Amino acid sequence: MKKIILSGVQGRMGQVLQAQIAADPKLTVVAGIDQHPKITAAFPVYTTPAELTEAADVVIDFSHHSVVPDLVKACVEKNLPLVVATTGLDNDTKAMLQVASNVIPIFVSANMSLGINVLIKALQAISPALEADFNMEIVEKHHNQKKDAPSGTALLLADAINDTLAEPKTYIYGRHGLELDNPLSELGLHAVRGGTIPGEHTVIYAGPDEIIELKHTALSRDIFANGALKAAVFLADQPAGMYDMQDLLNQA
Structure with a gap:
């Protein structure tokens, strides 16, 4: 025991x-x-x-x-x-x-979910092939009692992506402004807080005329x-x- x-x-x-x-x-x-x-x-x-x-x-x-x-x-x-x-x-x-x-x-580990950590393996497999042409963004959602933002898991996912890239991206924590360039060299992390959401993370790869999304949702x-x-x-x-x-x- x-x-x-x-x-x-x-x-x-x-x-x-x-x-x-x-x-x-x-x-x-x-x-x-x-x-x-x-x-x-x-x-x-x-x-x-x-x-x-x-x-x-x-x-x-x-x-x-x-x-x-x-x-x-x-x-x-x-x-x-x-x-x-x-x-x-x-x-x-x-x-x-x-x-x-x-x-x-x-x-x-910033996230003990087995699913999140399998997702990390998937992100590391596909990110190098998309680096040259796709913007990469992460949107995370949590309950309104969560104190830190972005979540540790969002940073874990971002770091996992960056570890595989030839040129690691600069993290941008939310965006505001009127004349943003939004270059491929940036990776945006965006936090949503509300209600009792246990945790949801979406990784978005946005390229010319096509989008790939990988999403993990914690139901409890x-x-x-x-x-x-x-x-x-x-x-x-x-x-x-x-x-x-x-x-x-x-x-x-």
């Missing part, structure tokens, strides 16, 4: 993870971390990662980017593998994760929890290093 610690345990994703873990006899939650505990759980819930005393096989983090550095420090000190699904990480935190991966296994948060749990089970048995969803897909 894999013993799991949930960071952000009482947030939306933390609650979905609790439900999925409870339904799997091979998994159990031994502790949670949440800055603002609201309810009594069947396991201890701490306000900071430094308070953790429980032994575990892996930590899953769906929290807030501001708390990730302290979590990384605690995981290194306690030798806990760490799955980071929190978005909006700044460059200092990303660099910290890279250093920490020399000591513990760390799995980082269950897909992110499912992917995070697969990542956790995978990571618990890995040596120190940095891992992502492509590593998980490649071993399937």
Whole structure:
């Protein structure tokens, strides 16, 4: 049985993870971390990662980017593998994760959906062939409680495209103005916020007289929890290093 610690345990994703873990006899939650505990759980819930005393096989983090550095420090000190699904990480935190991966296994993805990560493979396959003639744009939609824009997933898709191009594109975050040139060298990222949309990402390739669209729609948060749990089970048995969803897909 894999013993799991949930960071952000009482947030939306933390609650979905609790439900999925409870339904799997091979998994159990031994502790949670949440800055603002609201309810009594069947396991201890701490306000900071430094308070953790429980032994575990892996930590899953769906929290807030501001708390990730302290979590990384605690995981290194306690030798806990760490799955980071929190978005909006700044460059200092990303660099910290890279250093920490020399000591513990760390799995980082801006989107834990298996479908999104298969989409990435498709984007990387077709983008080089379209680079010379097609404008590339990404439109993402999320619920009105999402704090960061563009989404981490939109940036993940954009970076995946750019990694395959002979001349990486410059990101443009929305457009306004009266005399825009809209050159092929730009890649536009556009954010929509409203209602309870779990997540929708559309990648648009617009060329002369033809358009290609690849779209992923999340119908519930269950897909992110499912992917995070697969990542956790995978990571618990890995040596120190940095891992992502492509590593998980490649071993399937």
